[in-house]
Amino acid sequence: MSEYTNTYQIEDEHYASFADKTRISIEKGKGVYVYDEDGKKYLDLTAGWGVTCIGHANPVITEALCDQSKKIIQNPNSGATYSPERSRLISLMQEILPENLTRVFFGNNGAEANDAAIKLARKVTGKLNIISMEKSFHGRTISTVSATGQNKHRNRFNPLIPHHIFVPYNDITAIKQVIGNDVAAVIVEPIQGEGGINVPDPDYLRNLSKLCAENNVLLIVDEIQTGFCRTGPMFLSNNIKIDILTMAKGIAGGFPFAGFAITEEIHDKIDKGDHGGTYSGNPLGCAVAYSVIKYILDNRIWENVEYVGKYIFTELKQLEKEYPNIIRDIRGKGLLIAVELADKDIAASINSKCLNDGLILNVIQGNIIRIFPALCISKEEMEEGLEIFKKALDGYD
C-alpha cells in the first residue's frame, strides 16, 4: 500500500495544469521498468520522453551524481571559471561530434539550446530570417515556439517572433524557393520526432547541407531527439557538413542537461556576453553527461539499438499487415518508431489497455504511438511489450 496519502489531490489542486495527465504516480524505476506508488510494475517504452537512454537508476549515473555532488555542484562564478569535469566532457564530445564542430557549450534543456542556436545564427550572419520545417518541434520557449512548424503550439501565443519562414519537410525544392540573402539559418530535425516521426529521404540532410553552403546560410541540426544513438548512429548529422548541432534528452540520461556545438568560424564571430546561463556547464551535469556518453561508447549501445530496433520494426510491420483497419503505418529508425493508428479513439483505447496491463506508451499527434525506450532495452523486454500491445490490438472493439 502506498506510503503517500494524496499525491493526485495535491498535484491536481496546486500544480499548474499544462498536461493532460494519466492517473499513475511513478515512485521509482530500474532499467526499462518503473514502479508506481502502490508497487505496480510497468514496462516503460517512452524512456521519460526519450531521455533515460541507459535505463532508469543506472548505477553509472547514480555514482556520477553521488561522487560529483560530494566534490562540487556549481562553480564559483559558474561558467567564468574552469572545471575539470567540464573539460573531461568537452574532450569526450570532440570524439563523437562531427569533425568541424570544434566548440561546444552546455546548458539545461533542448529549447534553450535551440534558442541559443537561433540567436547566435542571427548575430553572426547579421541576417534575420530563419527557415523551419512544417510539422517540426523545437521547444516551448517563445523563440522556439516561433521556430516550431505546428499551429497547435504556435497559434495560442500570437504574435510570435517574426522572420520565421516555414516550408514542407523533406522538400529541397521548397527551400530553394525561399532561401536568399536575408536568410540566417535553416533549422531542421534529421527525423522529425514530436511531429510524427517523419523520416526524410536518405539524402535530404546532405542535399540541405549543400544548398545552405551554396547560399551562405547556416545549417542548424536539431538532434535533441535523434542524438546519442537514438536511431543507431551517435548523430544523424555525422559526416555531413553542418554549422550548429543542438543536443539534449539522451545526453545525460535523464539529468536536465543539454548543449550545442558550433564551428570555429562561428566561434570567431561571437563576442563575450553573447550567451551564458547560471547553470551552463555546471560540473554536476557535466559529470553525469560524461558517465552516460562513456557508457554508450563502452557498451557500443548503437549495436543494441540496431538489433532491437530491427526486431521490433519487423514485428510491427507484420502487425500492420494483420490489422490493416487499425494500423495505418509503421515508420522510424533504430529505437524511434511510430505506430500510426487509424484514429485518435483507437490510439486512446489501445494506450489505456496497455497501461492497465503494465505497459507505458506515448501518444503523439492524437493517433501515433511513439516507441522510444531506453537504448539498452533487451529483445526479451521488447518482446514483453509487444505481447501486451498485441493483446490490446486483439481486444480492440
Ligand SMILES: Cc1ncc(COP(=O)(O)O)c(C=O)c1O
Ligand atoms: C527535436 C526537439 N527539439 C527540441 C525539443 C525541446 O527540448 P526540451 O523539452 O528539452 O526543451 C524537443 C523535445 O521534445 C525535441 O524533440
